[in-house]
Amino acid sequence: MLLAGDIGGTKTALALFDPEDPRTPLHYRSYPSRQYTGLEGIVDDYLREQDARIAAACFGVAGPVTEGRCETINLPWIVEETRLSAHIPSGKAILVNDLEAMAWSLQLLQGKDLHAIHPGHEVEGNRAVIAAGTGLGEAGVWYGRYYHPFASEGGHADFSPQSYEEDALLSFLRNKYKHVSWERVLSGPGIENIYEFLVNTYRVAPATHIREQLQSGPRAATITAAALKGECPACLRTMELFVGLYGAEAGNLALKLMATGGIYIGGGIAPKILPLLDSDIFRSAFMHKGRLTSVLQKVPVRVIMTDLAPLFGAAYVACLLADDKPIY
Numbered sequence: 001m002l003l004a005g006d007i008g009g010t011k012t013a014l015a016l017f018d019p020e021d022p023r024t025p026l027h028y029r030s031y032p033s034r035q036y037t038g039l040e041g042i043v044d045d046y047l048r049e050q051d052a053r054i055a056a057a058c059f060g061v062a063g064p065v066t067e068g069r070c071e072t073i074n075l076p077w078i079v080e081e082t083r084l085s086a087h088i089p090s091g092k093a094i095l096v097n098d099l100e101a102m103a104w105s106l107q108l109l110q111g112k113d114l115h116a117i118h119p120g121h122e123v124e125g126n127r128a129v130i131a132a133g134t135g136l137g138e139a140g141v142w143y144g145r146y147y148h149p150f151a152s153e154g155g156h157a158d159f160s161p162q163s164y165e166e167d168a169l170l171s172f173l174r175n176k177y178k179h180v181s182w183e184r185v186l187s188g189p190g191i192e193n194i195y196e197f198l199v200n201t202y203r204v205a206p207a208t209h210i211r212e213q214l215q216s217g218p219r220a221a222t223i224t225a226a227a228l229k230g231e232c233p234a235c236l237r238t239m240e241l242f243v244g245l246y247g248a249e250a251g252n253l254a255l256k257l258m259a260t261g262g263i264y265i266g267g268g269i270a271p272k273i274l275p276l277l278d279s280d281i282f283r284s285a286f287m288h289k290g291r292l293t294s295v296l297q298k299v300p301v302r303v304i305m306t307d308l309a310p311l312f313g314a315a316y317v318a319c320l321l322a323d324d325k326p327i328y
Helices: 039-049 081-085 098-107 164-174 188-200 208-213 220-229 233-257 270-277 280-287 290-297 309-322
Strands: 002-007 011-018 021-032 056-061 069-071 078-080 093-097 114-118 127-132 136-143 147-151 263-266 301-304
Touching (some): 002 021, 002 098, 002 309, 011 039, 011 309, 021 039, 021 309, 056 098, 069 093, 078 081, 081 093, 093 098, 093 309, 098 127, 098 136, 098 147, 098 309, 114 270, 114 280, 136 233, 164 188, 164 233, 188 220, 188 233, 208 220, 220 270, 233 263, 233 270, 233 280, 233 290, 263 270, 280 290
Parallel strands (some): 002 056, 056 093, 127 263, 263 301
Antiparallel strands (some): 002 011, 011 021, 069 078, 114 301, 136 147
């Protein structure tokens, strides 16, 4: 059996896979990450419940992985391959960035797992993955003789506004954070930041019942639900601004990687806001790149609809590790 993990700030998901089918979990369970002091405790609890011989394990973790070690971005953990290997019966364990794990899954995803929001003109070429959730992740897939995923920390690059309203948003966030990255606007907390900006600068007023629901502080789920129902002007404008920024940064990533093979939007937010995301607001921001607009018009954009994609990718890497095949 293969053990795959997707380690997030709020929950850690583990699943078992048959090496012959790295896209169908045989068993799945999620754990509240912050109730543990490290990943090893979660792995131990999971394996105690499962009577399975683990040939290899791969864990996708949010944060830069260097020489088998990661200081997680949204958790007070240090995760190391050497320590994890001692908790896997076969002694084979590997860490990859969580967006790299998602990128590995692209070759496993099927039609039902994807929703096209811009068909473009599909050709063989580099691909890219961008995913807003607890944070913002970005990764690429280099196309040479075969596809090879690689990680990045592009979500922490400087936020770059493209309008007077976005200039004001940047100024607002500068007073809140030392460094304003794309993650500060493209994530669950980013939705809350945009809402605070719009309401606190009196650009738009929230509906009374939504204001009451958010008295203890903005909540991304409440804001997105109200926007989808069209019952709050502030929430709807929040999500319009969020979707436009998402499109702009997805277009930036496509240009940086020349992702002619397509942009894939993952993460927990995209499937939940699909009616807002599949819009001219997103498409216009994605393609509006001056002299390179014609290039972006040809790049396909698809939303990954399954939240299991990082586990599929991790299972695929674990399969390579179990067979002693090269990963990098």
